[in-house]
Amino acid sequence: MTADQIRAHIDPIRHEFAEPRSLVLPALKFAQTEKGHLTREDLEAVSAATGFSAAFVESVASFYDRLYLEPTGTRVVSVCVTLSCMLRGADEVWERLCDREGVSHHGGTTGDGRITIQEAQCLGYCDRAPCIQVDADETVGPMTPESAGQLVDDLRVAPAPDEFWR
């Protein structure tokens, strides 16, 4: 994404913050919507748009789980594995989904590059455990190993989103 596109996004909200550094996180999140991850060029564009060094911008980006500095699959599937979900079968959902999609039990991206499967910490949907979130869409549950597989199959044939909010 270009610095000008990022400026167009953050300029309207600039007055809401006493210090411009607050714009770095919104700028990073917006820059990521183009490709679903942040490249070196994206970090430099955020740097140019916000006026903070690329090194600082990268230090911020590397802190947050939902900012990706490496390419991901077209869709990112987060499987919650924290306690409430674990008690309701999250480990079984996780392992069977990884096996089905041919990625290790540490997660990863499928061979066709369509889906990244990752473990997530508590997503705040413990009443619908075990739950799964696709990108930053509304979290869904309760899941079973079968319904999780179906969810991934559906994602595979769905068109890619226009913007990657994740």
Added chain:
Amino acid sequence: MPILNSVYRHREAGHVLTDVAAYREAGGFDALHTALGDMEPDDLLYVFHRSGLRGRGGAGFPMGRKASFLPKDAKLAKYVVCNADESEPGTFKDREIIQMNPFQLIEGIVLAGYAIGAERGYIYIRGEYEFQARILQAAIAAARDAGFLGTDIARSGFTFDITLYRGAGAYICGEETGLLESLEGKRGQPRLKPPFPAVAGLYSSPTLINNVETLSALPPIVTRGADWYAALGPEKSPGSKIFSVSGHVTRPGNYEIILGQTTLRELIFEHAGGVRDGRRVKAIWVGGSSVPVLGEQHLDTPLDYESLNAVGTFLGSGGCIVMDDSGCIVRSTLRLASFYKHESCGKCTPCREGTTWMERILQRIVDGEGRMEDLQLLESIFGRISGKVLCALAEGAVAPISSAIKLFREDFVAAIEQGGALRPEPMWPEAPAEAR
């Protein structure tokens, strides 16, 4: 087992309150008219104080007292910051407020802003709640259009606006100073306190930070009065509190109860449907995962701050995770250890290294490679973390592990002696047969 839906006004109304008209119909913004029309900021502050409302995010600090710590004569701008980074394992109460009753939160933030003399509030919402963020963003815009935000609110001359700020996936940003760092556009690593946010918070300005539920409790307190609120429940723990119940219960969900008038047993069995037939409660993390674990013998404890402290735990966020006797306490404790290891921000060495070692040792016990000395080794690590870190994350990591080893020592010993802890069959959710 009284239910009081004063924060969950949408439940009282029987439908979602996501447009201004519906919220007005349900008595919404009455408090704002009362406060801005008839009350001085200090009078409003005094109402908060007299209500006895305590912070609902986890720490339980009296809200009115916290607000009174902001300097009165400060030349700096003041801010209200709403902590909507709901990330404590087992906690999903704020999600429902934001999704079903967002204007009550907005009204509460404006009231807090008026009381402390702020002109801007921020809502910091976790990145995973993008769906809720969009509902809230629309509600903020609607409130502005209706004259409840912006300049000259309700023709009172008071000017105040709210900015929604999205996180990007970090539990530590729910810690108040980690949140402020993140809101300033930095890595969300907690600050050394003092100075406390009331004196030097956002942009080093006086800042009031409260949880979504705390701020949403303010409008009913203003309309019905501090005396009404203070008379609900015990003297030191008045009011209503939302408990999110999850895990091995048949009706997981949110329940807003009056403090002190409901026991843990009633919450789990009467509201949340209890454990499955033939099962018994084994372990309960009553205030989110960062609190000492309780056992079946604690079920008759009343739910209020003091009663829970008396049995050695904390009310915390009200995220009540229940495990029945089919579950494995050793594996559950390991899972929590892994959570804190993942979420440690790395700033304090005792936390960064300590959470890593606690996970490793518990992992080898689960894997059958544990040694009896591992329990002493774990206990020696607790003392090297507690009190030697900047924030409560590490204390929250130690509490569920140290308490589990104390309360369920025989389970840990058995896992070491018998060559590991087997994975139990989970409690599968009710699902249509064809989906299984």
